[in-house]
Amino acid sequence: MDESITLTSTTHANGTTSEAITCKAAVAYGPGEPLVIEEITVDPPKEMEVRIKILFTSVCHSDLGTWLGTNEAQRAYPRILGHEASGIVESVGKGVRDVKAGDYVIPIFHGECGECIFCRSESTNMCEKFGINPMKRVMESDGKCRFWRSEDHKPIFHYLNTSTFTQYTVLHSACVVKIDPHLIPLKNMPLLSCCITTGVGAAWNTANVKPGSTVAVFGLGSVGFAVVEGARARGAAKIIGVDINPDKLTKGLMFGITNFINPKILDMPVHEVTN
Ligand SMILES: [Zn+2]
Ligand SMILES: [Zn+2]
Structure with a gap:
C-alpha cells in the first residue's frame, strides 16, 4: 500500500518545518462495525514523540474487546485500534534521544516515563502517565489527536498509547523500545508487544x-x-x-x-x- 503514502510539508507555529503524512488506516466507527480502510493524515511528532512506519501488526483479544465495545465506558469513535506491532522510526520530535529515524522498534502500550513515583519504585512499573489505560484516547502531551480523516479533517482517536492499524502512527517516546531486527523475523516481533x-x-x-x-x-x-x-x-x-x-x-x-x-x-x- 506504499503508493498511497504522500508527504505534505507543514510549517508549525514554532517555526520548524516538518511533514504531515497521508496514508491508509483501518478505522473503527462503532461497536462491531467493520473497520473502514481509509485515507488519513498523520501529524509530525511533537516534542518527545516518535512517528513510526508500521511494518507488521497483529490482532490481540484486547483489540477485539474494544472493537466490540464490550466495556461501554471505553467506547470512542472514530478510533484506530491495534497495539502489537513492529516498525521503523520515520521521524522524531524535539528532545527524543533514545531512538532515531531508521531504528527498528516495537510499540509499548504500557509505557514508562521513568520519572513518576511508580516508575521509580522497585515494586511496580504502573506508570501514572503512560500505564495501560483503555479510556485514554488522545496524546498525553497536549490532549489532542495526531490522526485526521483526510476527507473532512475530523480527528481520529488513539488507542492504548499505540494505535497500530495504520501505515503510520505517532507515539510518545516512553512507549517505544528499540529492537534488533536480526534476532527474529520482524513479522514475529509484534508478539513481543503484548x-x-x-x-x-x-x-x-x-x-x-x-x-x-x-x-x-x-x-x-x-x-x-x-x-x-x-x-x-x-x-x-x-x-x-x-x-x-x-x-x-x-x-x-x-x-x-x-x-x-x-x-x-x-x-x-x-x-x-x-x-
Ligand atoms: Zn494485547
Ligand atoms: Zn512513570
Whole structure:
C-alpha cells in the first residue's frame, strides 16, 4: 500500500518545518462495525514523540474487546485500534534521544516515563502517565489527536498509547523500545508487544518461579504458552499445561510443558490430579 503514502510539508507555529503524512488506516466507527480502510493524515511528532512506519501488526483479544465495545465506558469513535506491532522510526520530535529515524522498534502500550513515583519504585512499573489505560484516547502531551480523516479533517482517536492499524502512527517516546531486527523475523516481533511480555513476565516477575519448582498453567493460548516459556527459562522442573483443547498438548510440548491435563476428560477436579 506504499503508493498511497504522500508527504505534505507543514510549517508549525514554532517555526520548524516538518511533514504531515497521508496514508491508509483501518478505522473503527462503532461497536462491531467493520473497520473502514481509509485515507488519513498523520501529524509530525511533537516534542518527545516518535512517528513510526508500521511494518507488521497483529490482532490481540484486547483489540477485539474494544472493537466490540464490550466495556461501554471505553467506547470512542472514530478510533484506530491495534497495539502489537513492529516498525521503523520515520521521524522524531524535539528532545527524543533514545531512538532515531531508521531504528527498528516495537510499540509499548504500557509505557514508562521513568520519572513518576511508580516508575521509580522497585515494586511496580504502573506508570501514572503512560500505564495501560483503555479510556485514554488522545496524546498525553497536549490532549489532542495526531490522526485526521483526510476527507473532512475530523480527528481520529488513539488507542492504548499505540494505535497500530495504520501505515503510520505517532507515539510518545516512553512507549517505544528499540529492537534488533536480526534476532527474529520482524513479522514475529509484534508478539513481543503484548502476549509474550505478559506471559513471560507473569512467570519471571510476578510468580518469580524458582528452579526446580512445579508450575500449572491454565489455558494454553498465546499468553499461556508465554507463561510456559517463562517458567521453563526460570528452571521449573514440572510444567503442567491445563486446557480443554486436546490439540494444545502437541504445541505445549514444543513450548516446554512436561504434563498435560484436559479437564473435560477428567472424572475428578483438576487440583486432585496427582500425576
Ligand atoms: Zn494485547
Ligand atoms: Zn512513570
